[in-house]
Amino acid sequence: MGNYNIELTADDVAFYQENGYWIAPKLFSDEELAAFREHHLQVVQGKYNTLFTPPGRIGWEPEPITSLVKIDYAYMADSTLAKLVLSERIGRIAAQLAQVSGIRLWHDQLLHKPPQKGKQANAVGWHQDYHYWQCSDASNMLTAWVALVDVDEQNGCVEMVPGSHKWGLLGASDFFDQDLDALQKKIEAVSGKPFETAPMNLKAGQVSFHHCLTIHGSRPNQTDAPRVSMVAHMMPDGARYRAGTDADAHYNVGLLSGKDGDPFAGPHFPVIYGEGSRNVWATG
Numbered sequence: 030m031g032n033y034n035i036e037l038t039a040d041d042v043a044f045y046q047e048n049g050y051w052i053a054p055k056l057f058s059d060e061e062l063a064a065f066r067e068h069h070l071q072v073v074q075g076k077y078n079t080l081f082t083p084p085g086r087i088g089w090e091p092e093p094i095t096s097l098v099k100i101d102y103a104y105m106a107d108s109t110l111a112k113l114v115l116s117e118r119i120g121r122i123a124a125q126l127a128q129v130s131g132i133r134l135w136h137d138q139l140l141h142k143p144p145q146k147g148k149q150a151n152a153v154g155w156h157q158d159y160h161y162w163q164c165s166d167a168s169n170m171l172t173a174w175v176a177l178v179d180v181d182e183q184n185g186c187v188e189m190v191p192g193s194h195k196w197g198l199l200g201a202s203d204f205f206d207q208d209l210d211a212l213q214k215k216i217e218a219v220s221g222k223p224f225e226t227a228p229m230n231l232k233a234g235q236v237s238f239h240h241c242l243t244i245h246g247s248r249p250n251q252t253d254a255p256r257v258s259m260v261a262h263m264m265p266d267g268a269r270y271r272a273g274t275d276a277d278a279h280y281n282v283g284l285l286s287g288k289d290g291d292p293f294a295g296p297h298f299p300v301i302y303g304e305g306s307r308n309v310w311a312t313g
């Protein structure tokens with residue numbers, strides 16, 4: 030087994046700070062990836078190996094799956110996927126990129142993007158993740174996007190807008206908008222900046238990290254096989270609930286069940302890296 034505990038260089042961190050994303054080498058073995066793919070498919074099919082049902086599920090249709098399946102909190106429903114999104118390998122890199130000592134899970138996201146047939150909704154509109162997370166006071170949250178199969182522009186990999194994390198929160202995000210060109214024009218009008226994207230071409234097991242203000246999205250899958258991935262959305266340990274924002278309906282606000290200023294902590298927001306009560310499922 031390889032060494033998957035990556036120490037970043039100063040240049041790596043500088044690249045992230047300049048561009049708002051960074052691509053990690055392969056972080057998981059072929060055996061781990063095979064297990065992740067198997068459990069990913071089970072959750073897509075509605076087979077859960079815990080007592081929990083994922084509360085956030087979009088795409089619930091009989092086989093064959095024809096539009097994007099997005100399942101938030103999949104890790105609660107499957108203990109193997111929990112090992113993936115709670116992996117210290119991911120948390121360690123996130124802490125180095127965000128320059129913080131502790132990282133907690135905000136929530137995860139399972140994505141299954143089937144081959145495009147016709148006009149199904151298989152693109153992900155340009156968006157800034159923090160648009161949906163303003164109920165957190167931490168504007169340096171970040172995401173790990175884990176490729177479980179090879180991804181590139183053919184099967185609709187994520188595309189990032191380099192440097193866009195420095196443009197502030199633009200208010201024009203729409204994950205579900207399928208007209209990427211029109212959405213791009215809208216965002217360009219708000220930001221006053223030209224818009225170019227960098228494709229996150231990843232081999233299975235590689236992970237791209239992005240800042241929560243980095244504009245990103247993805248185009249439809251033009252191949253014959255599904256694009257399969259898991260996402261870990263993360264926050265610095267100590268992030269607090271900010272009440273009264275447009276994101277007050279976020280499911281995490283309900284999970285916290287707290288008041289303005291309370292830290293997002295406790296069992297629903299497990300520590301992935303750093304001090305504190307380590308989660309029991311973490312992969313070293």
Ligand SMILES: [Fe+2]
Pocket residue numbers: 156157158245
């Ligand atoms: Fe996103």
